[in-house]
Amino acid sequence: MQVRRLSDIEGTDRDVTAASGTWRSKRLLLASDGFGYSVSETVVYAGTETDICYANHVEAVFCISGKMILVDRDEGEEHVIEPGTLHILDDADNHTIKPVVDSTFLCIFTPALTGREDHDENGVYPLLTDEMVESK
Numbered sequence: 001m002q003v004r005r006l007s008d009i010e011g012t013d014r015d016v017t018a019a020s021g022t023w024r025s026k027r028l029l030l031a032s033d034g035f036g037y038s039v040s041e042t043v044v045y046a047g048t049e050t051d052i053c054y055a056n057h058v059e060a061v062f063c064i065s066g067k068m069i070l071v072d073r074d075e076g077e078e079h080v081i082e083p084g085t086l087h088i089l090d091d092a093d094n095h096t097i098k099p100v101v102d103s104t105f106l107c108i109f110t111p112a113l114t115g116r117e118d119h120d121e122n123g124v125y126p127l128l129t130d131e132m133v134e135s136k
């Protein structure tokens with residue numbers, strides 16, 4: 001058994017910020033932990049917009065605090081995401097996240113993230129393995 005706190009993550013290489021500066025994520029559980037999924041606490045910043053499409057992963061995103069507009073660009077719909085809401089990205093969903101205030105989420109990905117992913121120009125995370133990351 002292990003016990004891991006956000007305070008253990010802060011300032012380590014598991015504490016990652018997007019190159020765009022639109023979010024910061026504390027990667028609590030990663031592929032290197034030997035799980036089939038990763039678990040992160042992610043904060044997205046008020047007034048930002050991030051286009052996302054997870055072509056290589058599925059993700060469940062649970063809102064802990066804040067308020068965010070989730071734009072479903074495939075369906076042309078908007079959803080208001082508030083605490084207690086889960087959005088489920090299971091079909092390479094093209095979407096844009098627009099936090100109204102700083103908003104905090106629990107993010108669970110399969111396959112597990114390595115911790116080195118960032119959104120590319122299409123909002124996709126590459127499918128990385130620890131072997132690929134370590135050889136860099």
Ligand SMILES: CC(=O)NCC[C@H](N)C(=O)O
Binds near residue numbers: 052097105
């Ligand atoms: C809420 C959200 O989708 N934020 C983008 C970052 C991503 N979910 C992550 O934690 O890697």
